[in-house]
Amino acid sequence: MWRVGVDVGGTFTDLFAREEDGDGQRTAKVLTTRPDRSVGVLEAIKQAGIDIADVSHLIHGTTTATNALIERSYPDAAFITTEGFRDTLEIGRQHREHLYDPYQTKPTPIIKRRFRYTVSERMNSNGETERELDEERAKEIAKTIRCKGIKSVGIGFINSYVGGAHEVRMGEIVREYCPDVYIILSSETRPVYREHGRFMTTAIRAALMPVMAEYFDHLESRLQSHNFTGTTLILKSSGGVMTLDLARLHPEEQLESGPAGGVAYAGYLSKNSGYDRILHSDVGGTSFDVSIVEDGKGLVTRNHELQWEVPIIVPMLDIHSVGAGGGSIGWVDSGGSLRVGPQSAGSEPGPACYGLGGTEPTITDANLLLGRLEPTLGGKINLDMEAAEKAVAGIAEKIGLSVLEAAEGMIAIGCEYMAHAVRKVMTSRGRDPRDFIYASFGGAGSLHACFVARSMNIPKIMVPPNAGVASACGATVMDFRQDMETFYYSPVEGADLGRINEIYSLLEEKGRDLLKAQGISDPSRIELIRTAQMRYVGQSYEVDTDIPSNILTENDLLKIKAAFNEAHEREFGVSSESFAPAFVSLSVAAIGKMKEPPAMKPQIKVGESPTSGQRNVYFDGKWIECNVYCGDALPIGYEIKGPAIVDYEHACAVLPEWTNAMVNDFGALIITLEL
Amino acid sequence: MNIEANITNNSVTENIVDPITFEVIRSLFDYTCERMAMVLQRSSFSPILADMLDFSNAVYDSDLQLIAQAANCPIHLAAMKFSAEAAIKKYSIDTLKQGDIILVNDPYSGGTHINDISFIMPIFYKKELIGFSVSRGHWMDMGGGAAGGQAFGTHIAAEGLRLPPLKIYNNNKINQDLLDIMLNNTRTPHFIEGDLQAHVGCLRVAEYEMQQACERYGVATVKKVMKQVQTYTERMIRDAISKIPDGVYEAEDYADTDGISSEKVKIKVRLDIKGSNIIVDFEGTDPICAGAINSPLANTMSAALYSLQFFLAKDAPQNQGMFNPIEIRIPKGSWLNAEWPAPTIACTTLASTKITSAIWQALAKAIPDQVTGSTCSECNWFVSSCLTEDGRVDVFSDLPAGGWGGTPFSDGMNVTMDPLGNCMNMSAENAELLFPIAYEAFEIRSDSAGPGLYRGGLGATFKVRFLHGGELGMETSRTLEGSPGVNGGGYSALQRSSHIMADGSSKVIGGIDSEGNWHNPLLASHKFGANETFMFESTGGGGWGDAKKRPVNAVFEDVLDEYITIESAREHYGVVIDSETMSVDESATTALRAM
Numbered sequence A: 001m002w003r004v005g006v007d008v009g010g011t012f013t014d015l016f017a018r019e020e021d022g023d024g025q026r027t028a029k030v031l032t033t034r035p036d037r038s039v040g041v042l043e044a045i046k047q048a049g050i051d052i053a054d055v056s057h058l059i060h061g062t063t064t065a066t067n068a069l070i071e072r073s074y075p076d077a078a079f080i081t082t083e084g085f086r087d088t089l090e091i092g093r094q095h096r097e098h099l100y101d102p103y104q105t106k107p108t109p110i111i112k113r114r115f116r117y118t119v120s121e122r123m124n125s126n127g128e129t130e131r132e133l134d135e136e137r138a139k140e141i142a143k144t145i146r147c148k149g150i151k152s153v154g155i156g157f158i159n160s161y162v163g164g165a166h167e168v169r170m171g172e173i174v175r176e177y178c179p180d181v182y183i184i185l186s187s188e189t190r191p192v193y194r195e196h197g198r199f200m201t202t203a204i205r206a207a208l209m210p211v212m213a214e215y216f217d218h219l220e221s222r223l224q225s226h227n228f229t230g231t232t233l234i235l236k237s238s239g240g241v242m243t244l245d246l247a248r249l250h251p252e253e254q255l256e257s258g259p260a261g262g263v264a265y266a267g268y269l270s271k272n273s274g275y276d277r278i279l280h281s282d283v284g285g286t287s288f289d290v291s292i293v294e295d296g297k298g299l300v301t302r303n304h305e306l307q308w309e310v311p312i313i314v315p316m317l318d319i320h321s322v323g324a325g326g327g328s329i330g331w332v333d334s335g336g337s338l339r340v341g342p343q344s345a346g347s348e349p350g351p352a353c354y355g356l357g358g359t360e361p362t363i364t365d366a367n368l369l370l371g372r373l374e375p376t377l378g379g380k381i382n383l384d385m386e387a388a389e390k391a392v393a394g395i396a397e398k399i400g401l402s403v404l405e406a407a408e409g410m411i412a413i414g415c416e417y418m419a420h421a422v423r424k425v426m427t428s429r430g431r432d433p434r435d436f437i438y439a440s441f442g443g444a445g446s447l448h449a450c451f452v453a454r455s456m457n458i459p460k461i462m463v464p465p466n467a468g469v470a471s472a473c474g475a476t477v478m479d480f481r482q483d484m485e486t487f488y489y490s491p492v493e494g495a496d497l498g499r500i501n502e503i504y505s506l507l508e509e510k511g512r513d514l515l516k517a518q519g520i521s522d523p524s525r526i527e528l529i530r531t532a533q534m535r536y537v538g539q540s541y542e543v544d545t546d547i548p549s550n551i552l553t554e555n556d557l558l559k560i561k562a563a564f565n566e567a568h569e570r571e572f573g574v575s576s577e578s579f580a581p582a583f584v585s586l587s588v589a590a591i592g593k594m595k596e597p598p599a600m601k602p603q604i605k606v607g608e609s610p611t612s613g614q615r616n617v618y619f620d621g622k623w624i625e626c627n628v629y630c631g632d633a634l635p636i637g638y639e640i641k642g643p644a645i646v647d648y649e650h651a652c653a654v655l656p657e658w659t660n661a662m663v664n665d666f667g668a669l670i671i672t673l674e675l
Numbered sequence B: 001m002n003i004e005a006n007i008t009n010n011s012v013t014e015n016i017v018d019p020i021t022f023e024v025i026r027s028l029f030d031y032t033c034e035r036m037a038m039v040l041q042r043s044s045f046s047p048i049l050a051d052m053l054d055f056s057n058a059v060y061d062s063d064l065q066l067i068a069q070a071a072n073c074p075i076h077l078a079a080m081k082f083s084a085e086a087a088i089k090k091y092s093i094d095t096l097k098q099g100d101i102i103l104v105n106d107p108y109s110g111g112t113h114i115n116d117i118s119f120i121m122p123i124f125y126k127k128e129l130i131g132f133s134v135s136r137g138h139w140m141d142m143g144g145g146a147a148g149g150q151a152f153g154t155h156i157a158a159e160g161l162r163l164p165p166l167k168i169y170n171n172n173k174i175n176q177d178l179l180d181i182m183l184n185n186t187r188t189p190h191f192i193e194g195d196l197q198a199h200v201g202c203l204r205v206a207e208y209e210m211q212q213a214c215e216r217y218g219v220a221t222v223k224k225v226m227k228q229v230q231t232y233t234e235r236m237i238r239d240a241i242s243k244i245p246d247g248v249y250e251a252e253d254y255a256d257t258d259g260i261s262s263e264k265v266k267i268k269v270r271l272d273i274k275g276s277n278i279i280v281d282f283e284g285t286d287p288i289c290a291g292a293i294n295s296p297l298a299n300t301m302s303a304a305l306y307s308l309q310f311f312l313a314k315d316a317p318q319n320q321g322m323f324n325p326i327e328i329r330i331p332k333g334s335w336l337n338a339e340w341p342a343p344t345i346a347c348t349t350l351a352s353t354k355i356t357s358a359i360w361q362a363l364a365k366a367i368p369d370q371v372t373g374s375t376c377s378e379c380n381w382f383v384s385s386c387l388t389e390d391g392r393v394d395v396f397s398d399l400p401a402g403g404w405g406g407t408p409f410s411d412g413m414n415v416t417m418d419p420l421g422n423c424m425n426m427s428a429e430n431a432e433l434l435f436p437i438a439y440e441a442f443e444i445r446s447d448s449a450g451p452g453l454y455r456g457g458l459g460a461t462f463k464v465r466f467l468h469g470g471e472l473g474m475e476t477s478r479t480l481e482g483s484p485g486v487n488g489g490g491y492s493a494l495q496r497s498s499h500i501m502a503d504g505s506s507k508v509i510g511g512i513d514s515e516g517n518w519h520n521p522l523l524a525s526h527k528f529g530a531n532e533t534f535m536f537e538s539t540g541g542g543g544w545g546d547a548k549k550r551p552v553n554a555v556f557e558d559v560l561d562e563y564i565t566i567e568s569a570r571e572h573y574g575v576v577i578d579s580e581t582m583s584v585d586e587s588a589t590t591a592l593r594a595m
Helices: A038-047 A064-071 A133-147 A165-177 A193-224 A244-249 A259-274 A364-371 A385-399 A403-428 A445-455 A467-475 A495-515 A554-571 B019-043 B077-088 B178-185 B189-217 B219-241 B299-307 B349-365 B426-436 B552-560 B566-574 B586-594
Strands: A002-009 A011-020 A025-031 A054-062 A079-080 A118-119 A129-131 A151-157 A182-185 A231-235 A239-242 A279-283 A287-294 A304-307 A310-312 A320-323 A328-332 A338-344 A435-439 A461-463 A480-491 A526-536 A543-546 A581-592 A611-619 A622-632 A637-639 A644-647 A650-653 A659-663 A668-672 B055-061 B066-071 B099-103 B116-126 B128-138 B166-170 B247-255 B266-274 B277-280 B326-329 B380-387 B393-398 B437-444 B461-468 B470-474 B498-500 B504-510 B523-528 B531-535
Touching: A002 A038, A002 A259, A011 A038, A011 A467, A011 A637, A025 A038, A025 A403, A038 A054, A038 A079, A038 A193, A038 A495, A038 A581, A054 A259, A054 B586, A064 A193, A064 A259, A079 A129, A079 A133, A079 A193, A118 A133, A133 A165, A151 A193, A165 A182, A182 A193, A182 B247, A193 A231, A193 A244, A231 A244, A231 A259, A239 B166, A244 A650, A259 A435, A259 A467, A279 A403, A279 A445, A287 A403, A287 A637, A320 A403, A328 A364, A328 A385, A328 A403, A338 A403, A338 A581, A338 B019, A364 A403, A385 B247, A403 A445, A403 A611, A403 B019, A435 A445, A435 A467, A445 A668, A480 A495, A480 B077, A495 A526, A495 A581, A543 B277, A543 B523, A554 A581, A554 B019, A611 A644, A637 A644, A637 B504, A644 B277, A650 A668, B019 B055, B019 B066, B019 B099, B019 B128, B019 B189, B019 B219, B055 B077, B055 B178, B055 B189, B055 B219, B066 B077, B066 B219, B066 B498, B077 B099, B077 B116, B077 B299, B116 B189, B128 B219, B166 B178, B178 B189, B189 B219, B219 B277, B219 B461, B247 B349, B266 B349, B299 B326, B380 B461, B380 B531, B393 B426, B426 B437, B498 B523, B504 B523, B552 B566
Parallel strands: A002 A054, A054 A231, A079 A118, A079 A151, A151 A182, A279 A435, A435 A461, A622 A644, B277 B326
Antiparallel strands: A002 A011, A011 A025, A231 A239, A279 A287, A287 A320, A304 A310, A328 A338, A461 A668, A480 A581, A526 A543, A526 A581, A611 A622, A637 A659, A644 A650, A659 A668, B055 B066, B055 B128, B099 B116, B099 B166, B116 B128, B247 B266, B266 B277, B380 B393, B380 B470, B437 B461, B461 B531, B470 B523, B498 B504, B498 B531
């Protein structure tokens, strides 16, 4: 039987499959099919030569929710809120994305103003009723919603994170009049404070419910018609999986579903490849994603902004994305300086060398001119060298450099921008890049990894096996994960231990129930991880702090205080014994372990030579004859001295003169930089 | 590795770094300032820094020329340079040591208003001075006659502790005497040490990054690029200016009041554009006024520069080069060139917004197809001392925004902070958790925008209730006339403050009431009892172009979304909508629009 990971991306649908009881591995890559992406999922399985009846688990990363959200393509949804707050979804935090752009506009509201209704009611910040819910008005709203034929309704009231009774009652009234609509409460979605994030997440969840229901229906019926008897699991943005039943209810947990797979793979590498701290980077055609992985897990954030002023407050892997990739365009600004991106040629027209009508010079064109990319990409395509040269010549002339110098300059600048992005991510999480190995995923990642790492003084780089289908590969190593959270504000000094213990045990019980509903009840397969979101009194930001799993005592409060100071110091570079720490919310992550198939073994192509001749490559202003290696045929322990090129099935690694590399036991190429 | 050593063949002269190294180091300067901002936001304690981002950070070269800046608040743009200059004037450069940090907030030593406090630190690489890092933030309360300095008295002394340039750190050692004075002179001592630590952390990040740059590229190269970025930005700005038709363009705007008299206070601006130079001349502007809206030199310079920046090279990296083509003349004795002891607390918000509006209206005469309608032109910043249940005084603040003007391409943004800053508002739930108040509304205000082919963005209705009472100070204007439109676009609605009693009855306390009486909108220590509510209605932006030409369907959609009322659709847009069937009466509309 096969465990199949599928990642449906914007352009490609990637597949990676492992045998449940053996060492077999398969990969596939097909074009993503729109509008119904489930067609491509089945095509990928077919291309991999796997019979659907032999699939035990189909583990699926999907961009369906994200695309529908970004394009605002979903049926009209409604939102009901407290009088006075009709426009929280639209006003956001009243700031602008571009400081000096007089023509900028705000993102289209998730729910149109005409479908946002208000009702008189009020809870105070202690969760006590100040004004009763106006039931007459509530019924009026419910009737209107029925009249308009709206399919889903979000309900978000002020201070419902601490008292959700009015939301519940409002939901009951809507249900009375509209028996078939989806009804989503903010207090149930995520009972955390700050109305903008909670309302937004609730509205997004409501709006996407019908979209995901339709997609999962299609997927299920297609699978069934091919005699599928296995289990379908969906990747969550938090880095775990859930069953289809839960996935139908939680589109808001799928907004980074695809990238989460790549981070999961980095997590697997951090446990199995000999390097426990990994800086995960993924360079595709248009974007550069970075995240931090420590001890098998990606760092999680609770305030991710999917778009400007569109925050998602469910825990998500902290994946940062910047506009830099193979398609990034080089240009000369009005001051005469060479810049790269963020504009991208995308896949259409694509880089000039694709010959699809692109005329602007991209990073891919530069790599081709410098001999770093092989002009046929291993016989798959014929890249147009002349078109690339013509495109780069345009900017070279403007800045008074030769074409080759300009091409090398574009890459130097592009890599520098990527390094800034990585350093900002590290700063925002208080980490030092030099403590990490830089792991390079994605088609364009390893072309640049050495230059990006050098700029950050990172001495080691890893090019893992299956880097070209990393997200699909990661899908096959993931566990179930449920995140529960309850608001509890109190300074640590004088915190109510009885109440805290009670909350944790309730959250843990809920976690066990949710895992049980997904088929996991064996205690040895369940791990419960407690954290608290804490801050110094008066601050507005929280830091995740680890909490002991025993029944908490006064002595534990001292430990928690110390743990918080340490976490604050790590994340923000400062801490103080003289400030009073406080709890803001208490959380439990319930992990349900999947049965682990045999560890992944390196799949070295047999009968193929690890070397494949020489190629002239332009480095530091001159042509150098470099050895070229076949990445998929390198045996364990194989050593390479830069300058060299390593070609893979879906990627290519560039090793400048100042590098050495060796294939480790896991099959990963470990590159060492002379800094 | 030294990139410069490898790509040098085409360097034109030894004073110019090759284009690739240039961009690599230039982008590092920008990144350094962005990283400073991240550190300050994430480690500061007071909500006005951490939540509302009322701060800016910059790096200067050793001659105190601006190299790069991440101005969250454009109003800090040029002002920081004046603060740094004042600091260096007092402590001469040769006496400065690694680990010295000078602070200053004196409006008459390069400051703006007392609450904006600047920290200046020299950066050394191997004992050589290579530049300065400067961090400026709005501190919640520096003492004075009312919370947040909003006393609206007639003397600067009413607005808080006025600090000349002083060393808060001497060779990494804190000046405890100075800190003690500051702690003793604020309503919010609990923020002081945390915020100070955050500024210091952010200055040190810049020190680290600049030292790393010298290590990697060589100090000589870094210093060359520091000079080169300035000519680079200057080139971009000059290029943009030369595309504007030569000529003299004038406009006026005014503040409703200085808070003391009920007279309007005028700004007059004259843009003299010739080739690639602009002279901005404020000749004809009213004299210094008694109330607290006066703008010191540094503030006026900032406001004029950032206002122009929107329509010049908006993406040009910010450094000294952008100032060079622009000469700013501010008559001595005018309220835009305030002198001691004139009070200045409202300069960053009230004065600067009118400067922007006047300059944009003047520009609209030069480049009408590019300029937008006026924004709300107010920051609507209030500060309140509110009573807690146990009788303590707490200080909180918010700034409910208005709308932006219609643009040549789209409607203006709804409820967005004025160009002067980019502060976020308070989250209602966060505010209620921290302070003894209840937020009752922050909602779009129908019909508040200026009509136009592209209408202005809308303003908002804001309400906050005092659980146990309190006092509130606020500055605002646009209570007599709304934000002007351009190219035939209309004015927006009037702004207004009201006091709602516990029984629901209300009275206007700033702006025009229902009987037509005008109340001075600068509120100082206005008292609220328990469960009484402060309400503020902000205005939208001015319109762009003729409202009668707005597509009928766009007007209809606006009515469906209640951005405008049926009455406004008829009156301003000439679109007749039947309120029974909620449909457009096509023939009546055609007839009305033909009139």
